[in-house]
Amino acid sequence: MANKQLKKMTPVQQEYQALAKKHEPPRPLLLNCIKAFFVGGLICIVGQAIQDIYTKSLKIPINNAATATVATMILLSVILTSIGIYDKLGQWAGAGSAVPVTGFANSMASAAIEHRSEGFVLGVGGQMFKLAGSVIVFGTVAAIIVAALHLLFNPNLSGG
Amino acid sequence: MLKGHQSWLFNQKPTIHATATVVGPFEGRGPLANDFDRIHDHSMVDKDSWEKAERKMLEEAGDLAIQKAGYSKDQIHFFIGGDLMNQITSTSFAARTLGIPFLGIFGACSSSMESLAIASLLVDTGAADQVLAGTCSHNSSAEKQFRYPTEYGSQKPPTAQYTVTGAGTVVVDRAKDGPRITSATIGRVIDMGISDPFNMGAAMAPAAVDTIQAHFRDLQRAPDYYDLIVTGDLAKVGFEIANELLQKHNVPIDRTQFKDCGMMIYNYEEQMVQSGGSGCACSAVVTYGHLLNQMREGKWKRMLVVATGALLSPLSYQQGETIPCIAHAVSIEMGESS
Numbered sequence: 001m002a003n004k005q006l007k008k009m010t011p012v013q014q015e016y017q018a019l020a021k022k023h024e025p026p027r028p029l030l031l032n033c034i035k036a037f038f039v040g041g042l043i044c045i046v047g048q049a050i051q052d053i054y055t056k057s058l059k060i061p062i063n064n065a066a067t068a069t070v071a072t073m074i075l076l077s078v079i080l081t082s083i084g085i086y087d088k089l090g091q092w093a094g095a096g097s098a099v100p101v102t103g104f105a106n107s108m109a110s111a112a113i114e115h116r117s118e119g120f121v122l123g124v125g126g127q128m129f130k131l132a133g134s135v136i137v138f139g140t141v142a143a144i145i146v147a148a149l150h151l152l153f154n155p156n157l158s159g160g
Numbered sequence: 161m162l163k164g165h166q167s168w169l170f171n172q173k174p175t176i177h178a179t180a181t182v183v184g185p186f187e188g189r190g191p192l193a194n195d196f197d198r199i200h201d202h203s204m205v206d207k208d209s210w211e212k213a214e215r216k217m218l219e220e221a222g223d224l225a226i227q228k229a230g231y232s233k234d235q236i237h238f239f240i241g242g243d244l245m246n247q248i249t250s251t252s253f254a255a256r257t258l259g260i261p262f263l264g265i266f267g268a269c270s271s272s273m274e275s276l277a278i279a280s281l282l283v284d285t286g287a288a289d290q291v292l293a294g295t296c297s298h299n300s301s302a303e304k305q306f307r308y309p310t311e312y313g314s315q316k317p318p319t320a321q322y323t324v325t326g327a328g329t330v331v332v333d334r335a336k337d338g339p340r341i342t343s344a345t346i347g348r349v350i351d352m353g354i355s356d357p358f359n360m361g362a363a364m365a366p367a368a369v370d371t372i373q374a375h376f377r378d379l380q381r382a383p384d385y386y387d388l389i390v391t392g393d394l395a396k397v398g399f400e401i402a403n404e405l406l407q408k409h410n411v412p413i414d415r416t417q418f419k420d421c422g423m424m425i426y427n428y429e430e431q432m433v434q435s436g437g438s439g440c441a442c443s444a445v446v447t448y449g450h451l452l453n454q455m456r457e458g459k460w461k462r463m464l465v466v467a468t469g470a471l472l473s474p475l476s477y478q479q480g481e482t483i484p485c486i487a488h489a490v491s492i493e494m495g496e497s498s
Contacts, residue, residue, distance in 0.1 A: 009353045013351075013352050017352070019401065020354060020359075020362040024319055024359065087312060089313055093313075095315075098315075106311070106313050111312070115309075117208060117211070
């Protein structure tokens, strides 16, 4: 994509791209990876702790506890989003806070808050999936493909 | 009067009679806080949406500038302005409140100097006696329109810029004293193929350089004619590039003070603004607040303000277009009535 675009450019533009690239401060990739590793891990530890509380202290069966844990993490993320903390965490932690389920909840909650001024129907309802929508669409498509492959290549299933 | 290819020389010396700046709380915590007329405690400015807050700030700045110049609204012949919102609603809705005959312009973040140049031309040619020019931007409304929801936890790269929340206005007339607008250079649209909306500085730098060179060529001046040449919102990354480009084109920019408004408005150590400030209000509040105050105090005698604008829309970059940019320059001189 980038190369294709570059080919369309005039020599002056190409020369400028090189000059501009030189002045572009690089993203601190290694530091970002380390931060993402620890923040992402920490979020998972919190999730695990909540699940342990549900199974051990409240004696909820493991399947139900997993669902309850996800719901709790989503709730925590929405609260942190609405009090303006999650975006700051995102700037610092990068993928660490974007990848877990809390990041998904943040993308929906932030869009809902953002478009509240346009009303509940067209604003909150219509715009809530602005960022999350593509995750759901392509997640579903990927799931169908994986399920189809599973059906084709799993002898236990295809054999009946 | 046309001078050279794309510049106007103002013989009647239209004057900046009064200016007004209104900013949000984040700008109020920056190093230029003392230069702003009004600092709001909350970025919503008692309104229920950011768009309304942005408009409200422009209305306030408009009222304040007119009041400081000692006029009433009906004495102002025209209001010229623009902003970043779709269909420039902030400015046109503010014009509805102000009730002054209105010319809406769009030059993205170059709107400040574009409106000042047109206002000066109207006054210079006698098409108007008193003109109000102004522009506004709001960090959250710009993020919402151009990028992601404000509370969305995405990581911004170090080249990203922070849109200034604020509004800056100016009343131009033929007053006896005050900083005079002596010339203006209207820029061409330059596109050097940058397509990353998180790297506006790099996209806009060539436009700034093109307009600066055109200004010197048209008016047959060199950089040392000015005490200060200031760009609008190139920020750290774009400013470095502009410096290198000017040196490459043999413009002796080092013979004058060369600065950038986007690098002056925030405190890099304490405020998380990545490359620096941007937005229509960036060059407007820094020039109309800070720089003109310094000029009135005698620090600068002649300055050239080169406001830069990135003319993209959220749609254009999603369709893979590169970012066309523009810059307009206005020279302001203090002093001996000649």
